[in-house]
Amino acid sequence: DVKVTQSSRYLVKRTGEKVFLECVQDMDHENMFWYRQDPGLGLRLIYFSYDVKMKEKGDIPEGYSVSREKKERFSLILESASTNQTSMYLCASSLSVRGSYNEQFFGPGTRLTVL
Amino acid sequence: SQQGEEDPQALSIQEGENATMNCSYKTSINNLQWYRQNSGRGLVHLILIRSNEREKHSGRLRVTLDTSKKSSSLLITASRAADTASYFCATDTGANSKLTFGKGITLSVRP
Numbered sequence: 001d002v003k004v005t006q007s008s009r010y011l012v013k014r015t016g017e018k019v020f021l022e023c024v025q026d027m028d029h030e031n032m033f034w035y036r037q038d039p040g041l042g043l044r045l046i047y048f049s050y051d052v053k054m055k056e057k058g059d060i061p062e063g064y065s066v067s068r069e070k071k072e073r074f075s076l077i078l079e080s081a082s083t084n085q086t087s088m089y090l091c092a093s094s095l096s097v098r099g100s101y102n103e104q105f106f107g108p109g110t111r112l113t114v115l
Numbered sequence: 116s117q118q119g120e121e122d123p124q125a126l127s128i129q130e131g132e133n134a135t136m137n138c139s140y141k142t143s144i145n146n147l148q149w150y151r152q153n154s155g156r157g158l159v160h161l162i163l164i165r166s167n168e169r170e171k172h173s174g175r176l177r178v179t180l181d182t183s184k185k186s187s188s189l190l191i192t193a194s195r196a197a198d199t200a201s202y203f204c205a206t207d208t209g210a211n212s213k214l215t216f217g218k219g220i221t222l223s224v225r226p
Contacts, residue, residue: 104160
């Protein structure tokens with residue numbers, strides 16, 4: 001079974017802190033994604049990556065950056081955390097199969113609170 | 116940008132009843148997927164239907180796709196309390212393996 005793990009289930013940070021959210025997958029997937037989930041807004045894509053050192057902006061990249069130095073690891077960085085970044089953050093991965101079957105596998109999520 | 120829109124937003128049924136959830140989308144797709152999320156957890160893939168398919172079954176799940184109406188429905192038959200969760204549809208337009216998720220439907224199954 002594919003396993004996607006996230007470094008923390010719950011995280012509390014202060015405004016202005018630099019925050020790192022780590023995601024690791026163990027199935028050699030090429031694609032990795034970071035979403036945030038807020039009540040009434042569903043899942044919104046922040047950044048995604050198709051390969052090591054590759055990154056693409058999603059729908060809401062402002063205030064975030066990412067790093068993918070190894071294929072299995074995709075990090076989300078909040079350079080200076082703000083209260084409006086309080087949210088549930090979900091990481092996902094998928095195989096690079098164009099146009100046919102690209103099921104995404106999700107981690108358990110990190111609930112981040114910024115005070 | 117939201118592609119899939121689920122309907123209804125919330126559904127409450129008795130155990131043993133069937134649950135039907137709908138999803139509408141705006142642009143052409145390669146496939147449409149349904150996911151389940153238990154409270155406070157990550158999403159789990161349930162079923163995928165390709166654009167050239169009209170119906171698909173998996174256990175107690177039945178999904179249909181009408182590309183002319185740009186809509187899909189997920190039917191859960193003989194529901195159980197354990198089916199209580201949020202359900203999301205996600206569309207794949209074939210652009211870069213991205214999926215676009217709807218806002219989700221909250222299903223409550225009363226014992």
